[in-house]
Amino acid sequence: xxxxxxxxxxxxxxxxxxxxxxxxxxxxxxxxxxxxxxxxxxxxxxxxxxxxxxxxxxxxxxxxxxxxxxxxxxxxxxxxxxxxxxxxxxxxxxxxxxxxxxxxxxxxxxxxxxxxxx
Amino acid sequence: xxxxxxxxxxxxxxxxxxxxxxxxxxxxxxxxxxxxxxxxxxxxxxxxxxxxxxxxxxxxxxxxxxxxxxxxxxxxxxxxxxxxxxxxxxxxxxxxxxxxxxxxxxxxxxxxxxxxxxxxxxxxxxxxxxxxxxxxxxxxxxxxxxxxxxxxxxxxxxxxxxxxxxxxxxxxxxxxxxxxxxxxxxxxxxxxxxxxxxxxxxxxxxxxxxxxxxxxxxxxxxxxxxxxxxxxxxxxxxxxxxxxxxxxxxxxxxxxxxxxxxxxxx
Numbered sequence: 001x002x003x004x005x006x007x008x009x010x011x012x013x014x015x016x017x018x019x020x021x022x023x024x025x026x027x028x029x030x031x032x033x034x035x036x037x038x039x040x041x042x043x044x045x046x047x048x049x050x051x052x053x054x055x056x057x058x059x060x061x062x063x064x065x066x067x068x069x070x071x072x073x074x075x076x077x078x079x080x081x082x083x084x085x086x087x088x089x090x091x092x093x094x095x096x097x098x099x100x101x102x103x104x105x106x107x108x109x110x111x112x113x114x115x116x117x118x
Numbered sequence: 119x120x121x122x123x124x125x126x127x128x129x130x131x132x133x134x135x136x137x138x139x140x141x142x143x144x145x146x147x148x149x150x151x152x153x154x155x156x157x158x159x160x161x162x163x164x165x166x167x168x169x170x171x172x173x174x175x176x177x178x179x180x181x182x183x184x185x186x187x188x189x190x191x192x193x194x195x196x197x198x199x200x201x202x203x204x205x206x207x208x209x210x211x212x213x214x215x216x217x218x219x220x221x222x223x224x225x226x227x228x229x230x231x232x233x234x235x236x237x238x239x240x241x242x243x244x245x246x247x248x249x250x251x252x253x254x255x256x257x258x259x260x261x262x263x264x265x266x267x268x269x270x271x272x273x274x275x276x277x278x279x280x281x282x283x284x285x286x287x288x289x290x291x292x293x294x295x296x297x298x299x300x301x302x303x304x305x306x307x308x309x310x311x312x313x314x315x316x317x318x319x320x321x322x323x324x325x326x327x328x329x330x331x332x333x334x335x336x337x338x339x340x341x342x343x344x345x346x347x348x349x350x351x352x353x354x355x356x357x358x359x360x361x362x363x364x365x366x367x368x369x370x371x372x373x374x375x376x377x378x379x380x381x382x383x384x
Contacts, residue, residue: 024151040151058340061202064139065343072141074157092155098139102201105133106340118151 001089002070002077004114005062013050013082020047046081046088046116053109060100060108067098067112079114090117119311120187120195121257122354122377123180125170128261128336131200136167162381165357166200171372178363178371185375190359194352196311197377198256202349203342204332205252205315211238211327219248222319230328231267231297237328242319249279251316254332254350258282258308264315265301265338268293270325277318284308288318293325301338351379 006012024040052063070077070093079091094113102108124130142158170181188195198204207213211224218224221244230237242248264278270293278300280287285307291300306313315332319325329341333349357376364372 056340057201058342061342064137065345067139067141068162068347071143071157071159071162072139073143073145074141074155096141096143100137100139100201102135102137103133118153 004077004079005066007059012080014052014054016051017082018049019083041118048114051111055108056106057108060110063110064098064100072096076117088116091115092117120193122195122197123184124260124334125177130198130334131168132170134169135200137201138165163378165376165378168375173371173373175369181373182361185361188356191356194355197351197354197379198334199349203344204254204349205330206344206346206348208330208344209236211250216250216252218250222248222250228326237326239326240319241324242321245321247318247320249316249318251314253312253314255311256313256350257311258306258313260334261305261336263301263303263333263335263338265299266330267297267299267328268325269295269297271295272323275320275323276325278302279316279318280306281314282306282308283310283312303336354379
């Protein structure tokens with residue numbers, strides 16, 4: 001399985017980056033005010049937003065090609081959590097679009113959102 | 119065949135340049151939360167936002183004439199990705215896109231400049247120079263830069279080359295037993311489309327090579343690996359039917375253009 005590419009420094013992400021853990025709870029409310037809750041997933045799933053502002057052309061190109069190879073949000077890949085280096089074996093890109101900005105020589109930026117699969 | 123014009127400076131674009139990749143995925147979510155995903159491959163597209171500032175009268179006229187020739191978004195043209203490596207299979211010289219001379223032996227798995235086994239060893243067993251080249255159907259009159267990493271014990275044993283139907287450019291780099299990156303920059307010349315890029319090895323010469331790259335500009339950028347898709351888009355179109363110029367001063371213009379290439383049409 002493909003793995004999310006690391007930068008030349010060996011890092012997965014740059015500052016700032018964010019990670020969200022979410023449960024998926026359905027709440028049914030009844031006329032008498034009571035409610036019933038149940039979970040749609042057995043555990044919380046993680047989502048990472050990577051904002052990469054300091055990339056050179058080759059790094060930005062590698063991310064561009066990774067997006068193309070993964071066909072956007074279609075294919076799964078393994079992703080290493082930059083906070084604790086835990087490998088999450090089944091993740092996907094959240095967005096169907098990749099935007100790479102080439103700002104100057106050896107300076108590019110992009111933003112990518114990774115979502116853990118159930 | 120129309121080709122997106124190159125500025126007088128030899129660049130295809132200016133900074134900032136924005137490149138987009140678009141995909142479409144249809145997702146079905148089951149009651150238990152599991153998903154089935156299907157990719158709409160034919161709808162995938164690449165697009166670019168090209169913002170030009172400080173254009174001269176001549177550069178502005180060239181872009182406008184191109185817009186008129188395309189009739190806006192009607193006609194397709196060849197687009198050379200200003201943020202990409204124009205070559206295909208930049209590290210796999212055994213692919214069919216590369217043409218090697220009969221006396222040239224190609225072996226993979228050599229240690230490259232970054233310590234990984236990604237380099238290729240070329241050995242010329244013939245009595246004459248042998249070359250390995252890739253042909254791109256792009257204008258021979260444009261400015262290009264061919265770059266690659268090379269390691270060779272024979273001084274003057276290899277040459278970077280660009281061939282067109284009417285001319286060629288060759289450069290003999292200063293190579294050594296350690297990895298060095300060298301580049302050949304110039305305009306191959308001629309009025310037709312079709313330029314071959316690669317290297318020549320002298321008789322009996324062996325060299326390790328890695329990271330072939332061709333860009334439509336003067337100098338080499340950081341190396342960008344390619345696979346089955348290179349940076350030449352033969353059926354690109356302008357995304358807009360409108361062309362707006364802003365006069366910034368006497369003889370100074372700014373223009374923004376969007377180019378789009380649909381994967382299903384490539």
